[in-house]
Amino acid sequence: METLQIEDSITKLKSQSPVPITLKFEDICYTVSLKPSTSWWDFKSWGSKIAHRVEEKPILNNVMGLVGPGQMLAVLGPAGSGKTTLLNILGRRLKRGHITGKILYNDLPYDKRIKRRTGFVTQEDVLFPHLTVKETLIYAALLKLPPEFSTHEKIQRAKDIIIDLGLDKCKNMVIGSRSLRGISRGERKRVSIGHELLLDPSLLLLDEPTAGLDSKMALRIFQILQVLARGGRTIIATLHQRSNLIFHMFDKLLLLSEGHTLYFGQRTGVMSYFDSLGFRPSCGTNPADFLLDLADGVPHDIDPLDSAAATAFVSVEKESRSVRDVRRTLREAYVNTFLVQKRNSVVRAESITAEQGESLGMKEKSKWPTSWWQQFSVLIIRRMKERRHEVLPAPCIFQILTISLLCGLLWWQSSPKHIQDQVGLLFFITMFWGIIPLFTSIITFAAERSVLDKERASGMYRLTTYFLARTVGDFLLDLILPAASVTVVYWMSGLSASAAAYFSTSLSILLVVLVAQGLGLLLSASVKDVKKATMLAPVLVLTFQLAGGYFVQNPPTFIAWVRYLAFPYYAHELQMKSQYSDTQTYDCCGGEQCLVVDYPAVQQRVSVGLCVMALFIMLIGYRFLAYWF
Numbered sequence: 126m127e128t129l130q131i132e133d134s135i136t137k138l139k140s141q142s143p144v145p146i147t148l149k150f151e152d153i154c155y156t157v158s159l160k161p162s163t164s165w166w167d168f169k170s171w172g173s174k175i176a177h178r179v180e181e182k183p184i185l186n187n188v189m190g191l192v193g194p195g196q197m198l199a200v201l202g203p204a205g206s207g208k209t210t211l212l213n214i215l216g217r218r219l220k221r222g223h224i225t226g227k228i229l230y231n232d233l234p235y236d237k238r239i240k241r242r243t244g245f246v247t248q249e250d251v252l253f254p255h256l257t258v259k260e261t262l263i264y265a266a267l268l269k270l271p272p273e274f275s276t277h278e279k280i281q282r283a284k285d286i287i288i289d290l291g292l293d294k295c296k297n298m299v300i301g302s303r304s305l306r307g308i309s310r311g312e313r314k315r316v317s318i319g320h321e322l323l324l325d326p327s328l329l330l331l332d333e334p335t336a337g338l339d340s341k342m343a344l345r346i347f348q349i350l351q352v353l354a355r356g357g358r359t360i361i362a363t364l365h366q367r368s369n370l371i372f373h374m375f376d377k378l379l380l381l382s383e384g385h386t387l388y389f390g391q392r393t394g395v396m397s398y399f400d401s402l403g404f405r406p407s408c409g410t411n412p413a414d415f416l417l418d419l420a421d422g423v424p425h426d427i428d429p430l431d432s433a434a435a436t437a438f439v440s441v442e443k444e445s446r447s448v449r450d451v452r453r454t455l456r457e458a459y460v461n462t463f464l465v466q467k468r469n470s471v472v473r474a475e476s477i478t479a480e481q482g483e484s485l486g487m488k489e490k491s492k493w494p495t496s497w498w499q500q501f502s503v504l505i506i507r508r509m510k511e512r513r514h515e516v517l518p519a520p521c522i523f524q525i526l527t528i529s530l531l532c533g534l535l536w537w538q539s540s541p542k543h544i545q546d547q548v549g550l551l552f553f554i555t556m557f558w559g560i561i562p563l564f565t566s567i568i569t570f571a572a573e574r575s576v577l578d579k580e581r582a583s584g585m586y587r588l589t590t591y592f593l594a595r596t597v598g599d600f601l602l603d604l605i606l607p608a609a610s611v612t613v614v615y616w617m618s619g620l621s622a623s624a625a626a627y628f629s630t631s632l633s634i635l636l637v638v639l640v641a642q643g644l645g646l647l648l649s650a651s652v653k654d655v656k657k658a659t660m661l662a663p664v665l666v667l668t669f670q671l672a673g674g675y676f677v678q679n680p681p682t683f684i685a686w687v688r689y690l691a692f693p694y695y696a697h698e699l700q701m702k703s704q705y706s707d708t709q710t711y712d713c714c715g716g717e718q719c720l721v722v723d724y725p726a727v728q729q730r731v732s733v734g735l736c737v738m739a740l741f742i743m744l745i746g747y748r749f750l751a752y753w754f
C-alpha cells in the first residue's frame with residue numbers, strides 16, 4: 126500500500142529513462158600495507174623499520190558479482206566483512222591499497238562518462254550543516270547539471286527532488302550537525318540520496334543508507350530505491366538491516382564474511398543454497414538474521430542432510446564447532462560448489478554494447494559539467510551562505526572590541542618619541558590578526574574536507590575554482606572585523622594622522638589576514654588531524670614572528686638572508702628595515718637621539734612584501750590541496 130503511494134509520489138524520477146548500466150566485477154582482491162609502528166620507544170619495530178618490512182593485510186579475496194539495470198544488489202555481511210571497501214572499489218573511491226581483478230561497466234572500464242552517471246551515497250551524510258535543505262540541493266543542481274539545462278530548469282529539478290523525496294516540510298530548515306539542531310537523520314539521509322539523484326544516475330551505490338534510522342524510515346528509503354531500480358537504474362547497497370521486508374526488496378545478494386564470498390546470486394535462491402549445505406534457520410528466524418549470524422560463524426540450526434557438503438561440514442563440526450571452522454567450511458563450500466558456475470555466468474552475462482551506449486546518450490562529454498565562471502560564482506555564494514552565521518557573531522564582536530579598546534587605552538595617543546612602544550603595538554596587531562584567521566582557516570577546512578573529497582570524487586568542480594572561491598569568500602567575510610579593529614586601535618593610539626599612513630596600515634593588516642588564511646589552509650590540508658594542525662599553528666606563527674625582525678634587528682648577514690627567503694613574515698623585517706631607512710632623528714629626553722618613522726613609506730613597502738607573501742602562501746596552499754584531492 127505504502128509502496129504504491131511512494132510510486133505515485135515519485136512521478137518525476139520514474140518518468141526519466143536512465144542509460145542502462147550493467148556492472149560486473151570478477152576476482153576482486155584488495156590488500157593494504159600495514160607499516161610497522163613508528164614510535165621510537167617500540168624497540169621490537171626497529172628491525173622491521175630498518176629492513177623496510179611491510180605487512181600486507183588482505184581485505185577482500187576473489188569477490189565477484191553482477192548486477193544489471195532494474196536490479197538491486199544487497200551486499201550483506203557483519204561489521205568488518207569488507208562491504209564498504211567493496212563499494213568504494215566499485216565507485217572508484219579508494220585512494221590507498223592494492224586492487225586486482227576486473228571491474229567492467231557495460232563491458233567497458235571506468236571512465237568519466239560512467240563517473241558522471243554514478244551516484245555514491247556515503248555512510249556518513251557529508252553535507253554543509255548551515256545550509257538549508259533547499260539551498261543544499263539547489264547549489265548541487267547548479268554545479269552538477271550540464272549546460273543543456275537552463276538555470277531555471279536546474280533549480281526546478283532540485284525542487285522536484287525535494288517533493289519526490291518527501292522533504293517539502295523541512296526544505297527551509299538547516300541540515301544541522303551534532304552541535305546544531307537541524308533536520309532529522311532520516312531527512313538528512315534523504316537529502317544525501319537526493320543530492321545523488323539530481324543527475325539521474327544510472328548506477329547508484331549506497332553505503333548503509335539506513336544506518337541509524339528506525340525501521341519505518343529505513344523501509345521508506347528502500348521503497349524509494351526500489352521504485353528507482355524499477356525505472357531502469359542499477360542499485361547496489363550495503364546492508365546491516367535485519368528487517369525481513371527490506372531483505373525481500375532486493376533481487377540479488379552478495380554475502381561476505383571476512384572479505385570472502387559466502388554466497389552470490391539471486392536473493393530467492395539463498396535459503397535453498399544454505400539448506401543444501403545443511404544450514405537451516407530455526408523456526409521464526411528471519412533470513413537476514415540467519416545469514417548475518419551464519420557469516421559471523423554462528424549457525425542457527427545444523428541439519429546434516431545427505432549432500433556431500435553437509436557431510437563434510439558435519440565431520441568438521443564433530444571435531445570442532447568453532448566460529449572459524451564454520452566460516453571456513455562455508456567459504457570452501459562456495460568455492461567448491463558455486464564459484465566456477467558463478468564465474469561463468471558473470472563472464473558470459475550480456476551488457477549493452479558500447480555502440481548501444483553511445484546511442485543511449487553515453488557519448489563523450491566535456492570534463493566538467495559547468496564552466497569555470499559558473500563553478501566559481503556558485504561556490505563563492507555557497508561559501509558565503511554557509512559561513513553567514515560566522516560573519517558577525519556577538520561573542521566574537523565583543524572579544525575583538527574589548528581587545529581593540531584595551532590596546533587603544535594602553536597606547537592612548539602614544540608619542541612617536543617612544544618608538545619602541547609603537548613598534549610593540551604594530552607587532553601586537555600583526556600577531557593578533559595573524560593568529561585568529563589562521564585558526565579559523567584550519568577549523569573551517571577540517572570541517573569541509575569530507576565535502577570537498579566527496580564533491581571532487583564525483584567531478585563536480587575544478588580544484589582551482591574551489592580554492593579561489595574559498596580564498597575570496599573567506600577574505601570578504603573576514604575583512605570587516607580586522608578593518609574595524611585596526612581603525613579603533615589606530616586612531617586611539619595616535620599613530621601617524623595621515624590618510625595614506627592609515628590606509629596602508631589597514632591594507633598591511635588585511636594582507637596579514639590573507640597570509641594567515643593561506644597558512645591555515647596549507648596546514649589543514651597537509652596535516653589531516655585538526656588537533657595536530659592546531660598544535661603546530663602557534664609554533665609556526667611564533668617562529669615567523671620571532672624571525673620577523675622585531676626582536677633581533679641586526680642578525681648576522683647569512684641568517685638575515687635565510688630569514689628573508691624562508692619566512693612568510695619577513696614583511697616585519699622589511700617594516701623594521703624601512704623604519705631605519707625612512708626615518709629622521711628627533712631630539713628627545715634631554716639630547717638623546719630617537720627615531721621617528723615615516724609611516725607611508727614603511728607601509729608601502731610592507732604592503733608590497735605582504736602581497737608577494739600572500740601569493741606565495743596561496744600557491745603553496747593550492748599545491749597541497751592539489752596533492753591531497
Ligand SMILES: Nc1ncnc2c1ncn2[C@@H]1O[C@H](COP(=O)(O)OP(=O)(O)OP(=O)(O)O)[C@@H](O)[C@H]1O
Nearest residue numbers: 157182184202203204205206207208209210211221
Ligand atoms: N586502509 C585500511 N587499512 C587497514 N585496514 C583496513 C583498511 N581499510 C579497511 N580495513 C579493514 O578491512 C576490514 C573491512 O572494512 P570495511 O569498512 O570494508 O568493513 P564493513 O563490512 O563495511 O564494516 P561496517 O559494517 O562496520 O562498516 C576491517 O577490518 C577494516 O579494519
